[in-house]
Amino acid sequence: MGIIERRERLKKQVRSDIVKTAKEIAREDGWQAVSIRKIADVIEYSPPILYEYFESKDKLLETIRAEGFAALRDEFERIKHVYRQPEKQLAEIAQCIWNFSVEQPEVFQVMFNLEGAYCQSKQVYIQEMNIIKNPVWEMIATLRPKSGEMVTKTYYEWWCLTYGFISITMTTQPRHAIPHAEPIYMEGVRRFIRSVM
């Protein structure tokens, strides 16, 4: 019975089309411009259909957020296995986050509720920033022997630096000026790493 399979494939296709369309509209006109009706228009379905794939608009955003964090986390794991020294790993991760924010700003915006992207349900966000089995946390712990509590503090500061820098840059700098901010960011990251070692 290939019919059922075909239908499931179609379902997955439509679902990913919805996500893709939401991102496209957001990239073009900002998240404020993303509406259920506009997405429905693009995928050539009526608005109620979207509710067969996503419980609500908020859940759609949460899906995009979760996918974004998952993609980042995969990259983190890759870096962890490619490089040995934790200071190198952390620098690579910082670079990786920066690149992500430049290449997929609309996803980054949903992940951190920036620029009018607002996803109310925070479970994914909170969980993802958590220290449990977190590659970044582990790298900081490897950087220099210290207590778990101390590592957590440093980990927290790491995120403040990273998230703070990128989000401030994203919201205050015009698009053309962003490449100029990258070396300043990376330099700050390196100094931070040195200060912790």
Add this chain to the structure above:
Amino acid sequence: MGIIERRERLKKQVRSDIVKTAKEIAREDGWQAVSIRKIADVIEYSPPILYEYFESKDKLLETIRAEGFAALRDEFERIKHVYRQPEKQLAEIAQCIWNFSVEQPEVFQVMFNLEGAYCQSKQVYIQEMNIIKNPVWEMIATLRPKSGEMVTKTYYEWWCLTYGFISITMTTQPRHAIPHAEPIYMEGVRRFIRSVM
């Protein structure tokens, strides 16, 4: 002619009532719940009246943002005159920002577009973060003799640390856990100041 004066007083009163009501609703139910119609309901006017005081909802938010930044800046100036040592000044300023975010979270949210508060016009924000005549910038410059460019970089990192810490805390931590985060924040700030000196 006291009549005109009375009317102007009334106008100012209504205007500040609008701002006050917006903040109250936001504090109670979040910025997502703030609507022109609800504000109108509370101040016992019809919705169109609000447009005699504010060009748009966005401009209302921008006013609240500007007032928030102005209040902070006043505090900064006060600190600047009370304390001599720049490291003490900066620590006091960090404490001041933290207190502000705890005492008036709804204003802080508008100032930095957090938690569903979204003010599109960024002029005030960009200008306020600027280095021109900025007390924080000057304090960092006094901290240790260095080039203007170097000061600007440090100033930028200062804001990442401060803003990053508070906004991450605000969005991830439940209300009761926030006091617990304060010493971690202040310790991070002090370490940052030491690392720059």
Add this chain to the structure above:
DNA sequence: AATAAAGGTTAACAGCGTTTGGAAAGCCCA
């Protein structure tokens, strides 16, 4: 072929920011 199920749409609800047109009230001058 008749019946059940799935897929999809139209229309509506309640709410939003914002604008228009006109009513009511207050004021000034004769």
Add this chain to the structure above:
DNA sequence: TGGGCTTTCCAAACGCTGTTAACCTTTATT
């Protein structure tokens, strides 16, 4: 005191939004 004018104010509407209910039409099963 009455008429005209200005100011103050609001009901209603427009075009959006997320979401739901009811219905129709196509597809699959018995």
